Amino acid sequence: MQTDVLKMAKEALKIQCEEFTRVVADATRLLTEENGSIGNFDVVGRLVKVEPSGEAVIVGDLHGDLESLTHILQESNFLQKAEKDTVLIFLGDYGDRGSYSAEVYYIILKLKLL
Template identity: 45%
Template sequence: MLGVSELARGALEVDAGEFRRLVSRAVELLSSRSGGRSWRLRGRLVELSAVGEAVVVGDVHGKLEDLVHVLRDSRFLDKVKEGEDVYLVFLGDYGDRGVQGPEVYYVVLRLLLEFPDRVFLLRGNHEGPSDLMPYPHDLPFHLRMKFGE
């Protein structure tokens, strides 16, 4: 079972090839999802079961320490392990502003792939279309700093 410390360590140590594979697997999963054990997709709307707990996480903005704090305080991973009905709903704005955007994406995508029926990713204004670029938009810079060109 995945642990918060293991996730954070993996985020700090991931190389470019592993990160690319992680992103590819997440894109494949997201493009093929239609519903699960306790949720369903209606168009672009995700409907969760009214049973259980939803941990809602907004605007991490590249701050890995904040995300780790939320995961520890919510006990999300422990609750999943204990078989509780718990969901992790990210409201977007994963990168930009903070210096650990790539690391935040790593943790979020690992959680999505590990728990596809419990983790949901929404798009914030910092994941907008290319013709509506947010400010600041420094995630590309942080990706280059971590992984090179």
């Protein structure tokens, strides 16, 4: 699945405004609809409660660092584990100062839509 991560990164680097806007709209719609129980999660407002089972991949401040995000996704094999009891938790500061902030946001939104 490493190639899927690289493919996603390459797609992020070439994405056109219209497609990016569509991805934002799709993710916004999904987030708006989420409330109650979703799999092993309980969503209450904007708070997501995760049951203590499976594996968690925790990502700290990326600050628009696309290379680090790609590395984390590859090394954790997250895309292979995504359908199992594995969750990806971002702590914030996705892209407030890096060169690839928009691309980092794009990948995070695409992961949400998986």
